Amino acid sequence: MSSSVERVLIVGAGLAGLRTAEELRRGGYAGQLTLLGDENRAPYDRPPLSKQYMRGDTDDTALRPAEFYPEHDIRLRLGVAATGVDTAARQVHLSDGTDLGYDALVIATGLRPRRIPGLPDVSGVHVLRSHADAAALREHLGNARRAVIVGAGFIGCELAASFRAGGLDVTIVEPQPTPLFAALGAEIGALVARLHEAEGVTVRCGVGMESLVTEGDSVSGVRLADGSVLDADLVVIGIGSLPVTAWLEDSGIPLAERADGGGVLTDRTGQTSVPGVWAVGDVAAWPHATGRNKRVEHWTNAGEQAQILAAALLGIDQAAEVQVPYVWSDQYDMKIQVLGLPALADEIVVVEDKGRKFLAHYRRAGELVAVVGASMVGKVMKARAELAANLQQHANIG
Ligand code: FAD
Numbered sequence: 001m002s003s004s005v006e007r008v009l010i011v012g013a014g015l016a017g018l019r020t021a022e023e024l025r026r027g028g029y030a031g032q033l034t035l036l037g038d039e040n041r042a043p044y045d046r047p048p049l050s051k052q053y054m055r056g057d058t059d060d061t062a063l064r065p066a067e068f069y070p071e072h073d074i075r076l077r078l079g080v081a082a083t084g085v086d087t088a089a090r091q092v093h094l095s096d097g098t099d100l101g102y103d104a105l106v107i108a109t110g111l112r113p114r115r116i117p118g119l120p121d122v123s124g125v126h127v128l129r130s131h132a133d134a135a136a137l138r139e140h141l142g143n144a145r146r147a148v149i150v151g152a153g154f155i156g157c158e159l160a161a162s163f164r165a166g167g168l169d170v171t172i173v174e175p176q177p178t179p180l181f182a183a184l185g186a187e188i189g190a191l192v193a194r195l196h197e198a199e200g201v202t203v204r205c206g207v208g209m210e211s212l213v214t215e216g217d218s219v220s221g222v223r224l225a226d227g228s229v230l231d232a233d234l235v236v237i238g239i240g241s242l243p244v245t246a247w248l249e250d251s252g253i254p255l256a257e258r259a260d261g262g263g264v265l266t267d268r269t270g271q272t273s274v275p276g277v278w279a280v281g282d283v284a285a286w287p288h289a290t291g292r293n294k295r296v297e298h299w300t301n302a303g304e305q306a307q308i309l310a311a312a313l314l315g316i317d318q319a320a321e322v323q324v325p326y327v328w329s330d331q332y333d334m335k336i337q338v339l340g341l342p343a344l345a346d347e348i349v350v351v352e353d354k355g356r357k358f359l360a361h362y363r364r365a366g367e368l369v370a371v372v373g374a375s376m377v378g379k380v381m382k383a384r385a386e387l388a389a390n391l392q393q394h395a396n397i398g
Contacts, residue, residue: 005103005313006031009092011082012108012244013037015045016281016302018063020106023310025072033074034100036092038081041131042066047299049134050158051330055165056138061131082109085251087274104313107248107264107279111241111297116150119212124219125235128155137236141166144234148172148222150209151238152179154329157192159236160201161331170201171230173222175208184338187348188372191358192336195374198356199332204230243283243295253277256285256293263295269312270305278313280305289341289395298327324387332356337380340370340387344394352376369394 008024010017013035021035037043044061052058069076081095091099113127124144126137147163149156152174163170176182178189179196193203204224213221213229222230243263245255253274254265263285270278270286279285281302288294304323311318329336334356342348345362352359359379362370367390373380 005029007102008033008104008106008313009100009102010035010106010108011092012110012281012283013039013043013076013078014108014110014281014302015043015063015299016110016284016306017106017108018043019303019306020108020280020310021074022072023306024314025074027310027314027316029310029314031103033072034077035069035074036077036080036082036094036100038079038095039130039132040079042069042076042078044131046129049131050128050155051162053134054138054141054159054162081247083247085248085253085277087251087253087277090276103276105277106270106309106313107253107277107283108281109244109247110282112244113237114240114242116209116237116239119237120214122212122214122217122219124233125212125237127237128159129241140234141168144168146171146230146232147234147236148230148232149236149238150222151236151240152176152181152192152203152205153183153238153240154180154327156236156238157196157331158329159238160196161199163234164199164201164332168234171232172196172201172203173207173209173224173230174203174205175225176205178205179203184342184372185345185348185362187350188358188360191350191353191374192331195331195334195356241282241297245283256295260292261285261295263293265293268308270309271312278309280309289391290343296325298325300326324384324391334375335377336372336374337377338370338372339380339383340368341391342370342372344369352379364394367393 043063048061082092083095084093090102113129146169149172152172160170160172178186179192181189196203208225210223210225219235221232256263256265264279265285266272266279268287270280282297285293285295327338342362344364347363350360357375359373359376371380371383
């Protein structure tokens with residue numbers, strides 16, 4: 001580490017921000033370390049929000065106990081947003097009108113849910129990203145009978161499972177041909193649709209939402225593009241998320257094009273082209289095995305990037321290892337796991353299909369680039385070494 005780094009400011013007190021702070025302390029950084037977050041809650045875990053927390057199985061989502069922060073001399077500043085950066089003066093402007101100086105700035109501001117413009121502001125319509133979103137949704141669940149989930153991505157599918165556990169009538173609406181189509185393709189999407197249908201969920205694919213139907217100041221249904229209307233007293237809009245970068249727009253910090261998913265452009269260690277500025281987690285567009293800079297919106301990625309970034313910031317040499325991307329999604333009693341990069345595949349082969357258990361191999365020019373399994377933990381994980389070798393080869397060629 002350059003000896004001039006005495007103040008590290010991490011903006012975004014989520015998983016990636018916290019893990020970066022932890023890794024810096026673990027790596028021996030002894031200077032000032034501030035973790036700034038705009039939520040009024042200490043860093044918490046998001047995966048349970050659509051699963052265990054939503055089902056009421058747990059209220060505990062904290063990533064670390066309160067004493068962890070003073071014990072590691074991490075200054076946790078909550079309820080204050082960064083609103084801009086002066087990269088020449090190395091100052092971050094805050095929503096309370098003050099500025100915070102830094103020697104190294106780590107951007108870890110994550111995502112915000114995409115919204116559908118022009119929807120009426122009525123009760124019963126929810127998004128899910130934050131703990132506050134989850135608390136509002138869970139409270140509403142108690143009085144709801146019929147839910148429509150707009151968007152069959154991971155979060156939409158997980159919510160469908162949690163809502164069914166609560167006894168609700170559930171319909172998923174998805175304009176793509178299957179659930180999880182963009183992430184995993186039609187073959188696995190069809191197996192996921194079958195799973196939800198077996199659990200009593202109505203899966204309406206190939207048709208989008210046109211508008212909301214309202215009664216007074218509450219939602220009462222969803223009108224679809226084909227003219228049909230689904231009754232609903234609870235609607236969740238789960239159509240993806242956008243990186244939180246508006247506060248960086250005039251800063252000169254390079255951002256990826258919106259068409260490429262946006263985010264903060266970095267090198268392979270999370271460093272931007274602006275001196276002293278780094279980015280990590282969902283908001284960060286790191287170089288990717290697809291050959292482009294790309295954001296990865298998954299839990300494991302945030303921790304892996306934090307480790308690489310902290311080591312680079314501290315000047316610790318590390319072997320350049322190819323990460324094998326990993327994501328899991330719990331739906332009903334099943335764990336769906338994705339290891340590798342399905343987006344690289346030119347062929348998908350379902351190698352086992354036993355109803356609630358399945359396994360698929362994703363290949364490119366005959367080489368394995370991803371494995372997707374439902375309740376096939378051993379078989380998915382066994383492919384890690386082969387995937388690492390193939391993705392390394394791909395990265396070298398790319
Ligand atoms: P975030 O967790 O979004 O943290 C960013 C923080 O920065 C937030 O607290 C935000 O409020 C704050 N912030 C934003 N702007 C500012 C500002 N200007 N100033 C100060 N603070 C700011 N991944 C999986 O692999 N498996 C799963 O099963 C899974 N389930 C999920 C379920 C849900 C409901 C959600 C929402 C996500 C899930 N994920 C899952 C994804 C995983 O949680 C994310 O990849 C992870 O949270 C990314 O962490 P992050 O720190 O980059 O971003």
